Amino acid sequence: MTIKEPVEDFATDWDHTDPRWVRDPYPIWATLRETCPVAHTDRYGGGWFPTTHEMVSSIANDTEHFTSRMVVVTNNKFPPNFIPAPMGGAPPITSDPPFHAIARRLILPAFAPGPVNALEPQIRSLCRKHLDAMAGHEFVDAGTGYAQFIPPGVIAQMLGFPAEDEDIFREIVHFILDLVDLAPEERGEMSEPTLNYFSNQIDDHLANPRDDLTSYLLNVEVGGKKLAREHVTGTIVLILVAGIDTTWSAIGAALWHLAQHPSDLARLVSEPELMPLAVEEFLRFYAPVTMARLVNDDYEFFGCPMKKDDWVLLGFPAANRDPEVFERADTFIIDREVNRHAAFGLGIHRCVGSNLARLELRVALEEFIVRFPTFTLANDADVTWAPGQVRGPRQIPIRVLS
Amino acid sequence: MKVRIDPDICQGQGRCFSIAPGLFGFDELGNGVVIGDGTLQADTLALAQLAQANCPEHAIFIEE
Numbered sequence: 001m002t003i004k005e006p007v008e009d010f011a012t013d014w015d016h017t018d019p020r021w022v023r024d025p026y027p028i029w030a031t032l033r034e035t036c037p038v039a040h041t042d043r044y045g046g047g048w049f050p051t052t053h054e055m056v057s058s059i060a061n062d063t064e065h066f067t068s069r070m071v072v073v074t075n076n077k078f079p080p081n082f083i084p085a086p087m088g089g090a091p092p093i094t095s096d097p098p099f100h101a102i103a104r105r106l107i108l109p110a111f112a113p114g115p116v117n118a119l120e121p122q123i124r125s126l127c128r129k130h131l132d133a134m135a136g137h138e139f140v141d142a143g144t145g146y147a148q149f150i151p152p153g154v155i156a157q158m159l160g161f162p163a164e165d166e167d168i169f170r171e172i173v174h175f176i177l178d179l180v181d182l183a184p185e186e187r188g189e190m191s192e193p194t195l196n197y198f199s200n201q202i203d204d205h206l207a208n209p210r211d212d213l214t215s216y217l218l219n220v221e222v223g224g225k226k227l228a229r230e231h232v233t234g235t236i237v238l239i240l241v242a243g244i245d246t247t248w249s250a251i252g253a254a255l256w257h258l259a260q261h262p263s264d265l266a267r268l269v270s271e272p273e274l275m276p277l278a279v280e281e282f283l284r285f286y287a288p289v290t291m292a293r294l295v296n297d298d299y300e301f302f303g304c305p306m307k308k309d310d311w312v313l314l315g316f317p318a319a320n321r322d323p324e325v326f327e328r329a330d331t332f333i334i335d336r337e338v339n340r341h342a343a344f345g346l347g348i349h350r351c352v353g354s355n356l357a358r359l360e361l362r363v364a365l366e367e368f369i370v371r372f373p374t375f376t377l378a379n380d381a382d383v384t385w386a387p388g389q390v391r392g393p394r395q396i397p398i399r400v401l402s
Numbered sequence: 403m404k405v406r407i408d409p410d411i412c413q414g415q416g417r418c419f420s421i422a423p424g425l426f427g428f429d430e431l432g433n434g435v436v437i438g439d440g441t442l443q444a445d446t447l448a449l450a451q452l453a454q455a456n457c458p459e460h461a462i463f464i465e466e
């Protein structure tokens with residue numbers, strides 16, 4: 001990996017992998033919003049970072065000037081095995097209209113509230129299993145011992161992949177989302193084993209079809225034709241990557257917050273009916289997912305001369321802290337009633353997994369605080385945060401008080 | 403007063419049917435739908451307004 005110059009001025013040289021941004025991006029974003037409000041960088045081949053809710057919303061809703069062909073900022077806008085728009089490498093997230101609607105519609109029913117809510121008992125028992133393993137210890141890790149285990153188990157089951165492959169899933173996610181600084185050649189080489197893993201799973205499902213999302217995608221027909229194999233692979237990779245460290249980050253951030261805010265923890269324990277409001281506020285305040293777009297053609301946006309193929313970092317988490325839209329935006333209010341947050345995106349790419357993510361977050365928190373009604377952060381200096389566009393705490397050392 | 407969801411704006415964010423399950427449901431794609439004809443009483447008006455204030459897509463309309 002190349003050693004990078006530290007950032008001196010985020011307004012003209014932003015880098016979302018800079019250690020200060022990774023640790024605590026909110027003051028950086030607040031300053032940019034007040035003084036800039038669209039930051040620029042020459043890193044990653046050039047890109048912009050708009051910081052207001054209005055701008056984020058208008059980009060998310062403008063698929064004419066901004067393409068979703070690439071949604072993760074890396075040094076490589078045109079990888080060798082690249083599949084162009086309108087499908088892109090991971091439909092529907094990398095797709096543009098009109099193909100996007102087709103690819104999205106295929107997977108929406110599986111993630112609608114009906115089928116998702118039916119998963120609640122399993123999610124609950126998965127949480128209890130991991131809490132049982134933590135029982136009796138005064139010091140536990142709410143990240144590596146708990147949060148990271150919940151989403152992969154659910155996704156493995158939906159896709160019909162072996163549950164014991166969880167470590168492989170986390171490696172894949174780490175490669176795609178965290179290691180964005182690799183040189184283009186390094187990224188190319190590393191995706192081989194990843195692609196092989198999915199290829200083997202697909203072959204296995206072709207040979208032994210079963211009742212899961214993978215077999216469904218292999219069999220479903222659009223206009224009388226089955227999907228291209230690369231479409232199936234792309235969607236499966238997407239579901240796995242989008243479904244794992246996003247929700248893991250959300251669960252982790254919520255537990256990290258509760259470990260430092262005993263009054264919020266006490267209220268949730270004594271007023272469990274607050275949980276739905278609390279979940280939305282956790283999602284607003286610690287929104288884990290930042291997306292990206294590429295500029296389709298030269299375009300002036302709020303006075304900024306954007307050039308074809310410039311990156312645009314689409315900061316839903318930054319939009320969620322905009323004081324124009326949220327009262328006391330930088331204050332966590334556990335029973336905030338009006339909370340029009342954008343944690344799951346805005347417009348046609350709204351997170352397909354949002355019902356599932358909310359369910360996992362709620363159940364994981366409910367089970368954790370029933371088991372451990374009081375706990376505190378053992379040492380904030382040991383908390384590590386995932387870099388890149390999905391941000392959340394990884395190590396969360398906790399001291400259980402009761 | 404009546405509440406309606408504009409299906410061209412709704413993206414299935416799911417806030418309305420969580421906040422006011424008596425007023426809103428969802429279709430097989432997970433998009434929000436109004437239950438019944440959307441007529442609001444004094445007590446349901448406030449709930450509909452709360453759902454409206456939480457809709458990230460501004461897809462909920464309350465009209466005479």
Ligand code: HEM
Nearest residue numbers: 092093242243246247250289291344345349351352353357
């Ligand atoms: C707290 C957890 C999660 C957060 C914050 C989150 C956030 C997001 C955001 C912001 C987008 C919009 C992408 C864009 O505009 O380019 C998105 C898209 C997506 N998410 Fe999630 N996500 C979460 C969990 C999940 C889960 C659990 C799944 C599925 C298993 C999932 C599947 C997807 C898919 C398939 C898309 C693409 C939708 C499209 O392009 O039409 N996500 N997510």
